[in-house]
Amino acid sequence: MTSLLYNVSRLSYRLVDEVRDDVALQSPSRLTRSDGDIRGEIREVVLHFLQEIDVGYPGSLPDYQELYADCCDRARLYGFPMAGTWNLAPYIDAGVVMAACAYQHTPYENRVFVALYTAAFLQLDVLGETELDGCANFVSCMLQAKAQKIPSLDALTSFLRDIATYCVPVVGELSLAAGINFIAAIAIEDLSKDMIGHPEAEGYAAYKRYLDGLGDCYAGTIFPPEIPLVDYLQALPEISKLCCAANDVLSFYKEELAGETDNVVGNRARAGGISHIEAYKKVTADCIELHKKIVMILSGSPAAVSAYKAWLPGYVQFHTSLDRYRLDELQIPVGAPSKSQRANQRV
Structure with missing residues (x-):
């Protein structure tokens, strides 16, 4: 079956922005230093992210x-x-x-x-x-x-x-x-398209991101019905955040190539007076910490931990499998060592 999901045409910045048109695929690079240098830095950040969340680079x-x-x-x-x-x-x-x-x-x-x-x-x-x-x-x-x-x-x-x-x-x-x-x-x-942002409305962007993220559904449906709700209920807020945060990490490469700046990394770079790469590293570090916190919250239920760890590689694969993210250009080998794989190799 030939996938049609690359033919959808609207640019938006959401969890489900996965299916935009292929504008990003056709856009020239905006990278200011050597493209190879920046691409190499992003590759290292993505590799670090995958290793820290214990996910090998997905295959087919x-x-x-x-x-x-x-x-x-x-x-x-x-x-x-x-x-x-x-x-x-x-x-x-x-x-x-x-x-x-x-x-x-x-x-x-x-x-x-x-x-x-x-x-x-x-x-x-x-x-x-x-x-x-x-x-x-x-x-x-x-x-x-x-x-x-x-x-x-x-x-x-x-x-x-x-x-x-x-x-x-x-x-x-x-x-x-x-x-x-x-x-x-x-x-x-639509109603707010001409609205002037108030400097004190610091939580508005995060609020909008929560509203259009669908994270509460994607988090709750991770767990099979035989797992009691109380075993994972307290982790749902963090998992919902991670749905968006991991998307930010895995979207950055194609957004940087396309020259997008109205995104989490761009906003953080402007707020901190730092480069996009430095902001990207901070966003990635935050996502890794979310993952660690989720595992800790779920630790009282082996079944809940197992469900979460079964979901996470698939969520990453959803991104790596789509041409629109251009992650194949980073040339990360399939099965690039995760933490557990590296530990096994050292034994």
Whole structure:
């Protein structure tokens, strides 16, 4: 199956920004020193990141054709359009890559849910600005059982109403809330486009990033239903943050090549009066600390630790497998030694 996920066309800076158009692939480098020097520094940071989180550089994708076909069938049952402008099929492709890579350790129905959830909100990320009225009134229509503005939003309503069939209690509620927050963020982005930033509103950028990150869903669905919620509940905030933080680490190379500065690394560089590379190292160090904290919080439950450590390599693979990140240009060998691999080599 030929992947369509590179053909989606909208630039945004979110967890689900994975499926933009290939502008970044065509952009000339903005690196100011020797491209080789900067590329080498970024390569070393990425290698350090992977080693510290104990993940070897991923290889080929798992086979996901059956999951893709099943998700397309399920999407039709919910009423998602599978043709035309709001055709969900290419977004399902992206969602299935996420589910197949990062959630392989979870039940099949959970993978279907993650794939459809990703697809539906990714589509809104790309096309939502063409249906701002529908996004702004989504919750009102949903709560009053009124028809949404377009069939795709009606289908999303049906899917979200079915969320309890996929998720355990609380995780379902968190996933629903994350989805609604995401829709609100689309409306907020439009309403605030001419807003002048207030110097005292220091938490606003992080707040927006939380709203449109979907991290609460991606964190909660890591854990199979047989693991008690209390075993991982306290780690969910950190895992939600790590979803975005790891994306920042693995996105930096292609963003630096494309000349993007309105991102976490760029903002940190400006705030600290430091170079992008130095800011990138700090962002990476923060992500590594998040990982260590998560493992510590989960340490009382071997099953929860195992689920998290099964998810993390797949989440990394989701990024390394996509051409848009250009990570293959860093020439990191598949299986580049993780901490545990290096320890075994020394024995």
